[in-house]
Amino acid sequence: MTPLLSVEDAKVYFSANTGFIAQMFGPQREVKAVDGVSLAVGGGEIVGLAGASGSGKSSLAFAILRHHPLRAGRIAVEGRDIWSLDKEGLRDFRRSVQLVFQDPYQSLNPRFTVFRCVAEPLAIHGERDAGKRRARAVEALEHAGLRPAEDYLERYPHELSGGQRQRVAIARAIVLRPKLLIADEPVSMLDVSVRAGILRLLKSFAKDEGVGILYVSHDLGTIRYICDRVAVMHRGKIVEVGATEDVIRHPQHPYTRALIDAVPEVDPRYARPAA
Amino acid sequence: MPVLAVENLSVTYRTARGPVHAVDRVSFSLEGGDSLGLVGESGCGKTTIGKALLRILPEGAIGPKSRIVFEGQDLLSLGANEMRAIRGRRIGLIPQSAMNALDPVVRVSALIREAMAVHGLAGGRAAEERIKSLFAAVGLDPDRRAHYPHMFSGGMRQRATIALAFALEPTFLIADEPTTGLDVIVQDQVLKELAKLVRQRGTTFIIITHDIGVVAEHCRRVAVMYAGRVMEIGPTADVLVEPTHPYTMGLQNGFLGLRGAYREIVSIPGAPPSLSEIHPGCPFCDRCPFAEAVCRSEVPPLAEVAPGHFSACHFRDRAAALRAQSAEPETWGRRLA
Numbered sequence: 259m260t261p262l263l264s265v266e267d268a269k270v271y272f273s274a275n276t277g278f279i280a281q282m283f284g285p286q287r288e289v290k291a292v293d294g295v296s297l298a299v300g301g302g303e304i305v306g307l308a309g310a311s312g313s314g315k316s317s318l319a320f321a322i323l324r325h326h327p328l329r330a331g332r333i334a335v336e337g338r339d340i341w342s343l344d345k346e347g348l349r350d351f352r353r354s355v356q357l358v359f360q361d362p363y364q365s366l367n368p369r370f371t372v373f374r375c376v377a378e379p380l381a382i383h384g385e386r387d388a389g390k391r392r393a394r395a396v397e398a399l400e401h402a403g404l405r406p407a408e409d410y411l412e413r414y415p416h417e418l419s420g421g422q423r424q425r426v427a428i429a430r431a432i433v434l435r436p437k438l439l440i441a442d443e444p445v446s447m448l449d450v451s452v453r454a455g456i457l458r459l460l461k462s463f464a465k466d467e468g469v470g471i472l473y474v475s476h477d478l479g480t481i482r483y484i485c486d487r488v489a490v491m492h493r494g495k496i497v498e499v500g501a502t503e504d505v506i507r508h509p510q511h512p513y514t515r516a517l518i519d520a521v522p523e524v525d526p527r528y529a530r531p532a533a
Numbered sequence: 534m535p536v537l538a539v540e541n542l543s544v545t546y547r548t549a550r551g552p553v554h555a556v557d558r559v560s561f562s563l564e565g566g567d568s569l570g571l572v573g574e575s576g577c578g579k580t581t582i583g584k585a586l587l588r589i590l591p592e593g594a595i596g597p598k599s600r601i602v603f604e605g606q607d608l609l610s611l612g613a614n615e616m617r618a619i620r621g622r623r624i625g626l627i628p629q630s631a632m633n634a635l636d637p638v639v640r641v642s643a644l645i646r647e648a649m650a651v652h653g654l655a656g657g658r659a660a661e662e663r664i665k666s667l668f669a670a671v672g673l674d675p676d677r678r679a680h681y682p683h684m685f686s687g688g689m690r691q692r693a694t695i696a697l698a699f700a701l702e703p704t705f706l707i708a709d710e711p712t713t714g715l716d717v718i719v720q721d722q723v724l725k726e727l728a729k730l731v732r733q734r735g736t737t738f739i740i741i742t743h744d745i746g747v748v749a750e751h752c753r754r755v756a757v758m759y760a761g762r763v764m765e766i767g768p769t770a771d772v773l774v775e776p777t778h779p780y781t782m783g784l785q786n787g788f789l790g791l792r793g794a795y796r797e798i799v800s801i802p803g804a805p806p807s808l809s810e811i812h813p814g815c816p817f818c819d820r821c822p823f824a825e826a827v828c829r830s831e832v833p834p835l836a837e838v839a840p841g842h843f844s845a846c847h848f849r850d851r852a853a854a855l856r857a858q859s860a861e862p863e864t865w866g867r868r869l870a
Contacts, residue, residue, distance in 0.1 A: 310716040311687070419804060420575065449574040450743060450787040454800030476716045479789035483798050506791055520721035521791050522746030526770040528792035530750075 260337040261298040262470040263322065263438055268295050268331035270314075270321045291317035293494035294331070301437065302468040304461065306485035306502065308517065310476055314494040319440050319474050323357060335438060353383055356431040360443035362423035366415040366430075372399070373411040376429045383434060394433055402429040403459055421452030428459065432469075439463065442474045457484050478521055482506055490514045535562040536705060536737050537586070537603050543596030544581050544761075553808045555581040557761040560835075563737050565704075570748030570769065571741045572784075573758035576805060579741045580629060582758075583707045586739075587624060588616050603705070622652045625703030627694055627727075629710045629741075634694050635682040641693050642678040645700045652701055667696040671726050688719035695727055699734075706731065706738040712747070724751060745788050749773055754841075757781045760805050760816035763835060767842030777844040777852035780817045782859035799862045815845070822864045823848060823855055 270292035275281045291314045299305045309315045320326050322333055324340050333340050335351060343351055359365035366375050376395040385391050399407035402425040415423055424444065431439060441460060445453040461484055463469040473485055481488050482502055489499040490513065498511040509515045523530045544556040556578040563569055571579040584590050586601060588608060601608040603624065608616065628634045636644055645667070646660050655663050665675040671692040682690055691712065698706060711727065712720040728751055731738050740752055748755050749769060756766040757780065765778040776782045786799040803820040806812060815821070818828040827847050835845045838852065848855065858864045 310718045421804075450745075450784060451574055451801040454787050454798040457798060458800075478717075478791055482791060482795065483789050503795060516718060518791055520717040522721070522724075522744065522750045523792055524746045524749055524773070524785070524788040524790045525793055526749055526773055528790060530792065 260334075262301045262303075262336060263297075263299040263472070264332075264334045264337075265295055265297040265318070265322065266332045266334075268292055268318065268321060268333055269329040270317050270326045271329045272317075290494045291326075292321060295491070295494070295496050296331075297489055297496065297499070299438065299470040299472055301470050302464050303487070304464045304471040304473055304485045306481035306488035307472060307474045307491060308476060308478060308481055308488055309491035310517065313491040315474050315476075315491045316442060317494075318491070319357075319442055319472065322440060322472065323355060324351070349383070353434045354437040356434065356436040356439055358424075358428055358431050358439065358441040358444045361447050362415075362420060362427050363447070365427050366423060368415055370414075371411065372404075372413050372415070372418075372426050375415070375426055376433055379430060379434050395429070398429040398433040399426070401432060402426070403455065404429065419452075420448050421455065424448060424456055425459070428456070432463065437469060439469055439471045440474065441471060443476075444473075445480060446475065446477060453480070460484060476517075478506060478518060490517065534605065535602075536565045536567075538562040538600070539582070539586070540600040540602070541596075542582065542585060542599045542601065544578070544585055544590060544594050544599075545596065546591070546594055551809050554811055555761055555808060556585065557811065559758075559761075559763050561756055561763065561766060563739070565737055566735050567737055567754065568731070568752045569739045570752035570755040571739060571758060572743060572745055572748055572755060574743060574784075574805065576760075576808070577758040578761040579758050580709055583626070583709050583739065583741050586707060587620050587626060589620075618652075621648065621698075621703070622701045623703055623705060625698040625701060625706040625736075627698050627706070627708040627711045630714065635690055635697075637682055640679045640681055641685070645678075645697050648697060649700055654701065663700065664696070667700055670699070670730060671696045672722065688715055688723060691715060691719075691723050692726065695723070695730070699730055702734070704736060706736050707741070708738060709741040710743075711740065713742075727751075745773065745785065746790075757784065760812070761808060762816055763843075763845065764817065765842075765844045765846075766835070767839070767844075771839060771842045775839075775852070776856065777838045777842070777849045778817075778846045779821045779823050779855060779859060782856060783820075783865065786859065786865070797862050799865050802865060815847070822859070 271288045271290050274287040274289045275284050295318055307315045317326060321328060335355060338347060340351055373395055376398055377391045380391045380394055396407040399410055404410045404425050445456050457480060460471055464471050475481055485502045488502045488505050489496045492513045498505060498514045505514060506518060509518055519530060540560050542556055542559045546553040546555055571582060573579050585595055595609060642664050645664050649655050649660050664678050668675040668678050673689060673692050685693060712723055742748060752769055755769045755772050757764045759780050764780045765772055783801040789798060801820050806816050806819060814829040814831055815833050818824040833845045833847045835843045838844050838849050
């Protein structure tokens with residue numbers, strides 16, 4: 259069976275030459291942000307992409323969104339190569355792959371009401387009927403846990419708490435009923451007491467509705483909670499991939515071990531090994 | 534005598550929309566060499582307490598009955614010049630988002646040299662030597678001391694702010710979210726450097742953070758704050774292993790460790806109360822699954838439950854039973870429609 263998302267030996271390189279002269283005439287130096295990565299995400303599956311800053315995890319996420327061209331390799335959604343789509347296919351792709359950003363303070367337009375934030379994608383994708391747009395926006399907001407949605411529609415992002423804003427961002431992402439959701443550190447800006455709600459929400463999209471989720475984060479604690487499988491990235495390569503609980507309990511690669519060992523332990527009874 | 538004694542500290546911000554009671558009658562003290570973690574969610578008042586200790590709050594924000602006694606001096610009665618001699622010099626600060634705390638157009642070494650000169654510490658070659666040894670102590674290459682902040686990575690900038698704080702040899706240090714924004718591996722390294730420095734110098738310190746893990750590993754005591762009040766304070770191991778306040782229990786449920794068994798994540802339903810008025814009862818009562826009538830009408834006093842361990846809950850005597858119940862997701866879910 260074709261997985262929802264398949265990444266095969268993908269490479270994303272960036273030019274490391276700065277300045278016009280160096281770009282034109284200097285020796286071509288490159289940063290291999292993603293250097294031969296293969297990964298699959300099935301419908302209803304949550305796959306974690308773990309790694310430290312600069313490991314290439316966000317570059318890979320953006321490559322899946324077609325924001326970064328590939329140097330080599332292939333990325334396909336529902337079996338269709340995202341770089342050889344016709345106009346119609348491209349529109350489908352943009353509807354079925356959605357992104358939730360890290361910072362809900364920056365990802366929502368401060369001059370848009372909640373309704374406009376959530377309904378905008380519908381307008382872009384050709385929903386001309388205002389009544390239907392409203393109904394879909396209400397449905398998405400309630401789905402994202404903002405109930406009753408009518409209380410939120412006319413408010414602005416600055417009137418909402420961080421958790422509520424992230425729910426608006428999620429409502430915006432799900433309003434088009436995507437098949438694949440890419441969540442880039444979706445809870446790292448949020449307080450602990452509201453994190454759980456957002457994570458449970460993402461989990462329910464996967465388990466109840468079959469949405470595939472690529473969960474990008476350096477926080478193994480939340481990855482452990484939400485992800486079925488986890489892939490650990492280091493210097494542009496996946497160094498370890500497996501069932502989450504297996505990887506966390508029995509890391510095989512030294513880098514995975516380092517990532518796990520760096521997490522401070524919350525419970526004094528499980529003091530971590532001293533360095 | 535404690536190095537720092539905070540008594541009855543209240544802070545009210547005057548805003549266009551009316552007063553905001555950010556800190557409400559908070560008391561705690563630290564002995565020399567002690568360490569305290571101030572934990573709580575956004576808006577619980579933890580950063581405001583740090584600012585009060587340095588007296589960098591707007592004029593009139595600190596309540597009239599508040600007292601902050603540092604090394605025998607009442608900070609709130611000092612003049613501006615006397616306070617300036619303490620700020621940074623005797624009470625050091627590692628600011629929040631230290632990533633942006635360095636002046637982008639000043640070389641890091643010049644910044645540190647200026648701070649030392651202002652306080653009449655080392656100058657000239659002696660200052661340069663001090664900066665070199667500080668750079669080495671925080672894990673930075675001393676040869677990069679004259680670089681500009683933009684030439685440093687986030688972790689390096691963080692280390693530079695730590696070097697800056699220690700350059701003035703404070704006896705007391707406030708670290709406000711010292712590693713927020715760094716990835717786990719860099720966070721771990723930076724915290725270890727910081728821990729080594731405070732240990733070597735016997736610095737008394739407060740870490741302000743929302744990360745219980747950081748406190749669990751680095752602070753001897755912890756104060757859990759909510760809506761401007763201290764809910765629970767005590768030795769870190771006691772508070773985290775046997776919390777006696779339902780808020781602490783709820784907060785812990787949200788933390789996902791890697792070393793214990795897998796468990797369900799449970800969030801506290803609802804949101805913190807408005808801070809525009811003083812609450813007649815416990816500020817947590819609206820979100821607390823164990824709240825009863827008394828919680829809404831009477832402020833629970835911060836009372837001792839074990840040696841050095843205080844809790845502001847009317848039902849602190851039933852803490853063991855509440856802990857068992859609070860571990861069940863249904864306890865918190867019931868209130869979530």
